[in-house]
Amino acid sequence: MKASIAAKHWSVPLRPSGGSRVVTESFPTVMSERGSGGYEKGSTMPKYLIQSTYTADGAKGVLREGGTGRRQAVERLTASVGGRVEQMYFAFGENDVYLIVDLPDNVTSAAVALNVAASGGVRMKTVVLMTPEEIDEAARKEVEYQSPGA
Template sequence: MPKFLIQATYTPEGTKGLLKEGASGRRAAVDQVVTGLGGQVEAMYFAFGEDDIVLIVDFPDPVSMAAVSLAVKAGGALRTRATPLLTLAEIDEATRRQVAFRAPGR
């Protein structure tokens, strides 16, 4: 399954929700959303600094990740970014593919 790194920052409204529900309540909500689309939460951590939450999730396909991202962003309580994660084997495969590319101006 494709794996994604999700980094999120709470809006003031989202922070109020976290204070009300606690971390366990938010984890349960995340698990429900991810498993509802056939995915799995590998790890979820709260942090401080630029990001408030960092997750690693598996989804059956990138469209499922996009669906979750759109729903979460539409809710207005979080600003998120998702980064596809690739295995070493996937990068090895990518290095073996021929790509015809011409840099601008060359």
């Protein structure tokens, strides 16, 4: 699956710190044209936290390609659907990789997840991230709700 979305890419100022890259300032990715997700010029692209765990075959691939090889593959994947990788970290523990990515919309995020899952090399969980301003907007929305048992 391939989406044709034009996005204005931006670079984050990075500072080397003991061999790792640290984000010193962050700005949202802005759509440069109307994309399939309905984003107009000047609106921000949704951010997602992707938590990934390699299968045995996936881990063998990391041993062959290295971490930078996997980062390049992830960057190509996100660019192919009109998105970008903000950060990628390898980790110890339950998950092997944590990604923060900008993708045009939830449909595109689902397309990425389906294609990655179909590869068999990675299991992943995607979390939609929201800005404080989006939470402010949600808090202002009026909803009608009845609590269970009320």
